[in-house]
Amino acid sequence: MAVTASGLFVATFVDALDTTQLALDLDLETHKGALYPNSITPDFDAAAASAAFAAGVFSGTEITGTNWATGGVALTGTTFVGASGTATFDATDVSVASTTISSARCYMLYADALAGNNAIVLVNFGADYSTSNGTFAITWNASGIFTLDLTP
Amino acid sequence: MARSDNIRADIERIGAMPDAEFAETWGEWARQRDRDLTLLRQRWLDDLARALPYAEQEEAAVAELVAAKEACRDDPTDATRRRKAEAVAAVRAIRAGERDGRTTFVAGDAYPTGV
Numbered sequence: 001m002a003v004t005a006s007g008l009f010v011a012t013f014v015d016a017l018d019t020t021q022l023a024l025d026l027d028l029e030t031h032k033g034a035l036y037p038n039s040i041t042p043d044f045d046a047a048a049a050s051a052a053f054a055a056g057v058f059s060g061t062e063i064t065g066t067n068w069a070t071g072g073v074a075l076t077g078t079t080f081v082g083a084s085g086t087a088t089f090d091a092t093d094v095s096v097a098s099t100t101i102s103s104a105r106c107y108m109l110y111a112d113a114l115a116g117n118n119a120i121v122l123v124n125f126g127a128d129y130s131t132s133n134g135t136f137a138i139t140w141n142a143s144g145i146f147t148l149d150l151t152p
Numbered sequence: 153m154a155r156s157d158n159i160r161a162d163i164e165r166i167g168a169m170p171d172a173e174f175a176e177t178w179g180e181w182a183r184q185r186d187r188d189l190t191l192l193r194q195r196w197l198d199d200l201a202r203a204l205p206y207a208e209q210e211e212a213a214v215a216e217l218v219a220a221k222e223a224c225r226d227d228p229t230d231a232t233r234r235r236k237a238e239a240v241a242a243v244r245a246i247r248a249g250e251r252d253g254r255t256t257f258v259a260g261d262a263y264p265t266g267v
Contacts, residue, residue, distance in 0.1 A: 027221050077214040079240045090247065092210060095155040135158050142251035 003036070003106045007044040008146060009051040009119040012111075022048075022118065024111060026080035026089050031120065032112040033094065033138075034072030035063040038105035042122050053110040053117035065101035068136060075109060085151030089121075090144035099136040103128040107138060109145075121146050156207035163200045166193065206250035213243045 015022035032053070040057040043050070050056030053071070064070050077092030094107075107123045123138075123145070153161075169177070175189055182189045220239035224232040 027225070029218060029221075077210065077217065077243060079217070079243060081237075081240055081244070090244070092214060093155060095158045097153050097158040097161060135162055137158075140251075142248070 001039055001041045003038050003040060003042060003122075003124050005042075006106075006122055006124045006146075007042070008121050010045050011048040011051045012118045012120055015048055015118070022116075023114065024118065024120070025113075026120075027078055028111075028113055029074065029076050029078060030113045031075045031078065031109055032072040033075050033107045033109045034058070035068065035101065035104040036061055036106050036108060037063055037103055038128060040106075042106070042108075044122070048116065048118065051119045053108070053112070053119065055117070058108060058119070063101060063104050065099055065131075066133070067096055067099045068101050071112070072108075072110075074112075082150070085149065087148040087150060088144040089146050090140060093140055094136070094138035096136045098133055099131045100133055101129075101131045101136055103130055104136075105129075154207070154211050156204060156211055159200050159204045159207055163197060163204070166200070167197055203250060206246055210243060210246045210250075213239070213246055217243050 012022065012024060014020075016024040034053060036058065040061050042057060046056050052058065054062070062070065062072075073094065073096055075091045075094070078089070079091070080087065080089045082088070105125055105128050107125070109120045109123075111118045111120060129136075166174075174193060178192065179189060181187075182192050217236075217239040220232070220236040224236040226232075
């Protein structure tokens, strides 16, 4: 069991585009990111009921700490744009001051505004990160949090 | 607190930390990664100082972005879509400026991240 990759949660995107018409709005400023340890094994193909905050492998495994509350932290400054056949999702770098957090291995962004708290993307940090009364920062890739190649 | 507030606080905290306390806090981290402790602190402070104006600019641009997204959501016309597109472009330009020139602000490199 381990976090070995970053990825998008397939069921969430399928539900947004099929007859389910899940109201996934990547422009919202209310999506939240929660932290998880390396002891989980994310399943990007999990059914919608399991690909969600506090469900499946994300049930009872969330890492919280001082100033990093249960449920995680809102992701702000979100942008979702398309150009040259590619859609790009991005946001302001995460920065939370005065945190005490132990062994965070990954960040799972989920749609807090949706009843199902559907998981959107999981970002593997590649190592465990901890803080002791310090700033927990996530600096996103220059290309954004994720890109979708719509014209492969 | 806004990201820029956190960066300012970190600059003050890390800059003012006595050498002995800095060594006690980050000495083992630096030793494990074969980093020079003095250089580590300087690069850390340099990177924070570099990030600060971008964070301030982005916060101002995001305020307009949020307003533009709301306007477009409430009334999706050509005008509101254009306003949103311009706001997104402004935010992305600031981010590109910060991220494209970022050489040491990467996970696990140069100085402790997530601290």
